[in-house]
Amino acid sequence: xxxxxxxxxxxxxxxxxxxxxxxxxxxxxxxxxxxxxxxxxxxxxxxxxxxxxxxxxxxxxxxxxxxxxxxxxxxxxxxxxxxxxxxxxxxxxxxxxxxxxxxxxxxx
Numbered sequence: 124x125x126x127x128x129x130x131x132x133x134x135x136x137x138x139x140x141x142x143x144x145x146x147x148x149x150x151x152x153x154x155x156x157x158x159x160x161x162x163x164x165x166x167x168x169x170x171x172x173x174x175x176x177x178x179x180x181x182x183x184x185x186x187x188x189x190x191x192x193x194x195x196x197x198x199x200x201x202x203x204x205x206x207x208x209x210x211x212x213x214x215x216x217x218x219x220x221x222x223x224x225x226x227x228x229x230x231x
Contacts, residue, residue, distance in 0.1 A: 129191045136187060138216050140180040144173040145220030151176060173224075181213045 124132075143152055148168050192198045 124191075124195070126195060129195060133184065133188045133191060137184045137213060140184050141177065141213050141217035142220030143180060144168075144176040145217065145224040151179075170225075177213070177217060181210060184213070185209070 148166065150168070150172070189198060
């Protein structure tokens with residue numbers, strides 16, 4: 124695996140992981156799917172839980188990126204500036220999912 128492929132792989136993983144909390148009602152796309160009062164409507168995941176899931180997925184993608192970086196050569200040390208920039212980039216990548224979940228017009 125070369126540097127270019129691993130870079131695009133991390134970008135694709137970050138894009139998918141950043142939008143995952145907004146495109147489904149299950150926690151990490153695996154856990155959950157409880158029904159409200161035993162009815163037919165699924166329980167809606169609150170925004171706070173979506174943001175917590177977003178933070179956890181940020182660190183998961185970061186761990187994968189660090190592992191790929193270490194596999195290709197020596198892994199660099201990262202300071203707080205790196206995490207601030209990549210955190211903001213992860214939030215920007217999550218914008219399509221946020222728009223789809225909260226800002227688009229709901230048709231009933």
